[in-house]
Amino acid sequence: MSRICTICARGGSKGVKNKNIRMLAGKPLIAHSIQQAKQSGLFDVIAVSSDSKDILAVAEQYGADVLVNRPYELATDQTAKLPVIQHCLTTVEEKLGRQFELIVDLDATSPLRLIEDIVQSVQLYEENIDADNLISGAPSRRSPYFNLVEVNSEGYARLSKRLDKIIVRRQDVPNCYDMNASIYIWKRAKLLNSKSVFQAKTLLYVMPEERSIDIDSEIDFEFVSFLAKKRGELS
Structure with a gap:
């Protein structure tokens, strides 16, 4: 099964300025997700979508295969997640002249996931052939x-x-579980024809709380920095 990893990172962050390229444990935040995707060995292509030239430059430096310039209308505070992933996928497919069967989106602001989280979530999804998609979450x-x-x-x-x-x-x-905005998985047709991450048959991959912090504020960044240093795996 052909697989693409998308990492979508907007330039304009109000909660934490320039958070996607802010240094965390010795490297820009987005670099952690790119390297996790590469080290998983699962993907034919790793694509980064952004409206920021600085983010795309960092993404290229850390090994992203395809860079996608996101248009302004998909880079506002009101933009939903799905249209961004859809745009990234179709742009990459047009550039490369091929289609991908499985799309895995990793959120750049959730760097505490382990490589095994990526591998196990893909395995869970591919084993459940009737599932529409998969999201990750943590006990609420x-x-x-x-x-x-x-x-x-x-x-x-x-x-x-x-x-x-x-x-x-x-x-x-x-x-009950909190969505942790870490991992999203779709089959191609389902992704392109969906308007919500919740489908009739949405799987949940459960991650522990200590790997589920989504950076949306300065205190989140401090927590993640502390946990990354304590774990010693992101340095």
């Missing part, structure tokens, strides 16, 4: 059935989801 700290609340139109707090019985222990609620 808050449960919508127990201690995650919403405020209704009258201004009162309510549990986000309710069961038929009263729950007094967190251990008694259904398992």
Whole structure:
């Protein structure tokens, strides 16, 4: 099965300025995902999509096979993830004159994943031939059935989801997970015809919390830097 890895990194980050090329454990943030993809040995092509010339230059330096210039309309704060991946895929296919059967998207802002996470998630997806796609996630700290609340139109707090019985222990609620924005996997036709990451048959690859931090703020960057240094594997 032909596989492409896409890594999509926008230049304009408000939470952490220039985060995709900010140094983390001795190398630019995006370099970690590129090198993980290369070291997995799974991909025919590794493509990086960005609206930033600086990001694309760093991506080329660290071994990306194809660089995709992302148009402005796909690089705003309001741009959804799927159109960006779709654009990256079709641009690469046009450049190379070939199609890819499996698309694996690695988020540059989630560098704490292990190579085995990439390998095992691809294996899980390819073993479940009826699955539409795969997303990664981590066990949730808050449960919508127990201690995650919403405020209704009258201004009162309510549990986000309710069961038929009263729950007094967190251990008694259904398992819930946070999307960790680390790994997304699609078959080509499904990706190009989808408008949501959630499909009728979406698989979940579960990762532990310590490998699931998505950098969206300065405190996230500090946490990831601390964990990377403690683990000693990203230096």
